[in-house]
Amino acid sequence: MNTMPTTSTRVAAQDLTAFCLEVMRISGLSEEDSVLSTEVLVTADTWGTFTHGTRQLRGLMKDVRLGAVDPEASPTVTGEGSSWALVDAHAAMPPASAYRAMQIAIEKARETGVAYVGVRNGGHFAAAGFYAYLAARADMIGVSTGNVDPGVTVTGSRGRVLGTNPLAYAVPAGVEYPLLFDIATSAVAATKLYAAVAEGRPIPDTWLVDEDGLPTTNGSIYPELGALMPMAGHKGYGLALFVEVLSAVLSGAAITKDVHSWVMHPDKPGNQGYGFLVIAVEQIMPLAIFKERMDGLIREIRSAPKAKGVDRIYLPGEIEQEKRDIAMIEGIVLPPDVVVSLRGLAEDVGLDADTLFKSEGEGQ
Amino acid sequence: MNTMPTTSTRVAAQDLTAFCLEVMRISGLSEEDSVLSTEVLVTADTWGTFTHGTRQLRGLMKDVRLGAVDPEASPTVTGEGSSWALVDAHAAMPPASAYRAMQIAIEKARETGVAYVGVRNGGHFAAAGFYAYLAARADMIGVSTGNVDPGVTVTGSRGRVLGTNPLAYAVPAGVEYPLLFDIATSAVAATKLYAAVAEGRPIPDTWLVDEDGLPTTNGSIYPELGALMPMAGHKGYGLALFVEVLSAVLSGAAITKDVHSWVMHPDKPGNQGYGFLVIAVEQIMPLAIFKERMDGLIREIRSAPKAKGVDRIYLPGEIEQEKRDIAMIEGIVLPPDVVVSLRGLAEDVGLDADTLFKSEGEGQ
Numbered sequence: 271m272n273t274m275p276t277t278s279t280r281v282a283a284q285d286l287t288a289f290c291l292e293v294m295r296i297s298g299l300s301e302e303d304s305v306l307s308t309e310v311l312v313t314a315d316t317w318g319t320f321t322h323g324t325r326q327l328r329g330l331m332k333d334v335r336l337g338a339v340d341p342e343a344s345p346t347v348t349g350e351g352s353s354w355a356l357v358d359a360h361a362a363m364p365p366a367s368a369y370r371a372m373q374i375a376i377e378k379a380r381e382t383g384v385a386y387v388g389v390r391n392g393g394h395f396a397a398a399g400f401y402a403y404l405a406a407r408a409d410m411i412g413v414s415t416g417n418v419d420p421g422v423t424v425t426g427s428r429g430r431v432l433g434t435n436p437l438a439y440a441v442p443a444g445v446e447y448p449l450l451f452d453i454a455t456s457a458v459a460a461t462k463l464y465a466a467v468a469e470g471r472p473i474p475d476t477w478l479v480d481e482d483g484l485p486t487t488n489g490s491i492y493p494e495l496g497a498l499m500p501m502a503g504h505k506g507y508g509l510a511l512f513v514e515v516l517s518a519v520l521s522g523a524a525i526t527k528d529v530h531s532w533v534m535h536p537d538k539p540g541n542q543g544y545g546f547l548v549i550a551v552e553q554i555m556p557l558a559i560f561k562e563r564m565d566g567l568i569r570e571i572r573s574a575p576k577a578k579g580v581d582r583i584y585l586p587g588e589i590e591q592e593k594r595d596i597a598m599i600e601g602i603v604l605p606p607d608v609v610v611s612l613r614g615l616a617e618d619v620g621l622d623a624d625t626l627f628k629s630e631g632e633g634q
Numbered sequence: 635m636n637t638m639p640t641t642s643t644r645v646a647a648q649d650l651t652a653f654c655l656e657v658m659r660i661s662g663l664s665e666e667d668s669v670l671s672t673e674v675l676v677t678a679d680t681w682g683t684f685t686h687g688t689r690q691l692r693g694l695m696k697d698v699r700l701g702a703v704d705p706e707a708s709p710t711v712t713g714e715g716s717s718w719a720l721v722d723a724h725a726a727m728p729p730a731s732a733y734r735a736m737q738i739a740i741e742k743a744r745e746t747g748v749a750y751v752g753v754r755n756g757g758h759f760a761a762a763g764f765y766a767y768l769a770a771r772a773d774m775i776g777v778s779t780g781n782v783d784p785g786v787t788v789t790g791s792r793g794r795v796l797g798t799n800p801l802a803y804a805v806p807a808g809v810e811y812p813l814l815f816d817i818a819t820s821a822v823a824a825t826k827l828y829a830a831v832a833e834g835r836p837i838p839d840t841w842l843v844d845e846d847g848l849p850t851t852n853g854s855i856y857p858e859l860g861a862l863m864p865m866a867g868h869k870g871y872g873l874a875l876f877v878e879v880l881s882a883v884l885s886g887a888a889i890t891k892d893v894h895s896w897v898m899h900p901d902k903p904g905n906q907g908y909g910f911l912v913i914a915v916e917q918i919m920p921l922a923i924f925k926e927r928m929d930g931l932i933r934e935i936r937s938a939p940k941a942k943g944v945d946r947i948y949l950p951g952e953i954e955q956e957k958r959d960i961a962m963i964e965g966i967v968l969p970p971d972v973v974v975s976l977r978g979l980a981e982d983v984g985l986d987a988d989t990l991f992k993s994e995g996e997g998q
Contacts, residue, residue, distance in 0.1 A: 349918070351746060351747045351917055351918075352716065352717070352746045352747070353716070353717045353746040353747045353748040353749075354746075354747035354748055354913075354917065354918055356918065356919075382715060382716045382717040382718075382746055382748075383715045383716070383717045383718035383750065384717040384718055384746075384748045384749060384750045384911075385717075385748060386747065386748045386913055386918070388918070411879065411880075411884070423938075423941075424935060424938065424947065425947070425948070426940060426941055426944040426946065426947040426948065427935075427938040427939060427940060427941055427944075427947050428939050428940065428941040428942070429938045429939040431934075431935055431938045432935075439872075439876050441876070441879050441883075449872075449875065449876075449879070451872040451873075451875075451876065453869045453872065457866075479941065482941065482942040483939075483940070483941025483942055483944070484941065484942060501865075501866045501869055502821075502865045502866035502869070502870065504950070505817045505865055505866070506866065507950070508803075508813075508815040508817065508950040509815075511813065511815075511931075511935075511949075511950065512803050512805070512813075512815065514931065515775065515805050515813070515928075515931075516775075519805075519924065519927045519928060519931060520775070520913070520915065520918060520919060520924065522919065525927065525930070525931055525934075526931065526934060527934070547748075547911070549718075549750055549884070551884065553715050553718065554713070554715070554718055554720065554750070554752070554884060555720075555884060555886065560883065560884065563883045563889065564879070564883060566889070567875075567878065567879075567883060567889055567890065570795075570889075570890060570891070571788060571791075571795055571796075571875075574787075574788065574791040574793045574795045575791060575792050575793040575847075576790060576791060576792065576847070577787075577790055577791055577792040577843065577846065577847025577848065578792070578846040578847055578848060580790040580791075580847070582790065583788065583789070583790040583791050584789070584790065585875075586868075586871070586872040586875065
């Protein structure tokens, strides 16, 4: 038996990919679902977005074992027009379903210029930004939204009313990286709150409200009591609500409290919804001109006068894509919590994690 | 000569409408442009959104007199597909151009389900939310964005990089009011900052950065020095940037610093851009079902547990639409600054403002 590692660990993206594929094969997922889902999760790790990368595979495989995710299901298109489609994911492997739905949106936008695809009976799709990024890779503008079981309050309430409802977009550029933006519409992602509590750190009074709906610095009351605040007060409330409309109301998915948490209810399909919007730039403007305009805008922002003490201004997604370029050459430096999660996952499915972590300890 | 009124003044919406129409007729605008623009501005006043209502007509008419707005121009469609169109507004009266462009988006969405319309050579279109609201009136989901000359910094900068770039949406409901959401992507609208400075009030340290890019409570340095902060830090920066892409990069309008301020440069067409996105609900889901789902969501939020000291939870746009219902019966209570602006406008164009303010002094 190995003791649990407490340091970061460097792995090659291809080794991490092979490990995830093997885990999913053992768990009964199809080859195609495994390939698509692995790309989603490993890409997030190459971006350094570890909270939404392979760390989540253990929970997803638990959902497979206990029933929230059906490894044998496949999404079906239940309705469509020239610029839209509705997809029933039938509780299939969520990142694979979301990947396929965004591909449908991309294909439809290629024909008419703009498309919306709504998905119901989804589960936890990991990083919303990945699906927007798929559109940017196809030289299109992509928007990706998903609803989540409620953990966030709204202006005037003390209850958990809406989810952390992520909102992501990606925009292609020319020589520059695409813009890649992915946020929780809450003041902070729940994962960051849990991390602060686990490390015994106090939280700022802008993250959480207590049982009276008043700001608190006691993070340990969540999620039993209290609720996350929306970002920027009523502005974040309104954005989270729009995510709920695009992802769930219009797709036919479960709305707010009818969503089952993928973590708390691994035995019940969550019926989360996703909304994908795509604009096919080339239909509207010559692609070279659009990219030139984007590069100009990006460079103008990067060269803006810097605030005192700041060395560099970043565009949305620039840090992530620089990390990816390095990770594809030097390997991904997985933080300790991800290593723990992957080792636990290996044990869950009866794999030897040492084959993955053969170079353990080389991390930063 | 009347002395300037210092109290609020109650006017009937139809009287305010007639006044605006007469002002625009005198200023050389077409009947249709006048009717459309008046509806935009008076509607904002009925909502109580006075910063973006008829108060702005004086500046718009100044733009007409000095050349930023061409009263004889009309927008033309320069390119289109089944789900999109690009419109050149040719510096025509901005609210009328935006109104027509959103109508094109609505008609296209009616056919294919989803549509995008981008506008270039626009000017100041007043309340972004109005155009989204047009979609909701047609039982569709509408998104409305516009770019503005830079006054807002981005994460890491001390300069004015992006505009206050408004982002608005509207969603139809059944028995309930439509959702109507309209925000500046800056921490605060410039108008609120100016109001605080005019009244000698200190501002919170979350609105403005100084010449070093550090938070300041001295509002008087803006706009010569300093810059507004984006809402919610990097999240607002990313949203403002997306508004710039949808409104200006993809429409062919001026980008960031190439936009001329409608206030500072009344002699130069501003070349602002707008982006309108519409989803025709009925194409995708039976309208009655969608509306029932929206009503359910709205009621669930309204009946959520209230924070200590809160009597009522509001949905986005609910306050505005309740105010409108009252204003249509009891008249609009124009605040003093709007009355001053309308009196000044009357003087500018040689009208007698007393015909409008015959019931002056009856305001709250």
